[in-house]
Amino acid sequence: MTIRLVLAEDHAMVRRGLEQFLGGVEDIEVVGLAADGAEAIEVARTARPDLVLMDLQMPGVDGVEATRAIVAEGTAAVLVLTSFSDAERILGALDAGALGYLLKDAEPEEVLAGIRAVTRGESPIHPRAARELLTARRGIVLPDLSPRETEVLALVRAGLANKQIARRLGISERTVKGHLTAVYSAIGVTDRTQAAVWAERNRIGD
Template sequence: MIRVLLVDDQALVRSGFRIILESEPDLEVVGEAATGAEAVALARDLRPDVICMDVEMPVMDGIEATRQILADTSPAILILTTFGHDRYLFDALAAGVSGFLLKTSRAEQLIDAVHALARGEALLGPDVTKAVLERIAGAPTQSARSAAADPALREPGAPPMVPGGAPTAVPAVSPAASPAASPAGDSTALEAAGLTEREREVLTLIAQGHSNAEIAAALFLGESTIKTHVSNVLQKLGVRDRIQAVVWAHTRGAA
């Protein structure tokens, strides 16, 4: 059985998650917490395999609760968030969470996410991936910082820069029209990492938020083969999980 702890300050939300998760024969909700402080205590006492964690809660928020829990025990933590909470994404990554999913996701997506985290995988819901990529896109590059200092260096029609070098409007990062995207393209970073051509293709699709099954379908390979490629990519990039691989790819212009 996969033991799950639910953490959310809304009782109705917890009840809904419990009904969804306990519809699966291998999932058991072993406890519920309404605050981050309660979550820390229950995680220590119940030793769950996966914790479904809200972010904004009274007494202690989900990010601080995550830090304290992972300092003492080692469950996989799934942040269940909303669009309004995307400002917490990188704080939560730094705290050590294993996944993000929107509360508006379908029931089967929640079930799949809990199973994935219990297997030791990491997961970003597609809409959350988009929020991460938009946040990364908002980080000014060196050329953008130079343009902020010298208006003559800006591209014609570029948006005006605000103090700190960020454009006043950051365009959204659109996913590729087809999952079978071309391999990630920053050759310097990729060559330094030692990725093969196939591993570059896999990294591109990871960076777009695709699951192993979707990558396998796009590349006409078996899912076990993709799992091996993903493990090799993570090892060569020196990252802990596929979430960090997404950040690696996009901060280096390699996807």
């Protein structure tokens, strides 16, 4: 089965790149392009695609409102592809009727898998977006740690000393200490034991 697809993306270069990439896939046909939410609604009405690949941050009518309108009219399913992974946007898009939520830093194969999953009736969610949803559901607001700070904190939770962490990550002990200072400040603790307890409670590294 060929999946008829509309691309809704306000950045021309990104839109063109997606069109070229997806247009070269055997089971996908790009049947329409839109540069904003209002245009996405109109193109979906005209083209009657199987799926709209929807950005969220667009001028005028944004992706959430466009999703709500398209789903309400029953013209197509919607899969979000965006740069934003905050819980508010994720919940807004899913509440509007989007069947999946992918991030633009996903690998091309992940985007293809997500498109095909939605057409099978599944709901693909990027792992980082899924974590944000779970965090929001628990009512916990996690600080914005960098990937390296998160790695260091996870290893503290695992009981590794600074020298072991440095060896594991291929960095100096001084750098490890610098990361820990930033982590302590971000999560509101004053020592290693408190950080380990916090990391365990919030399942850092799982």
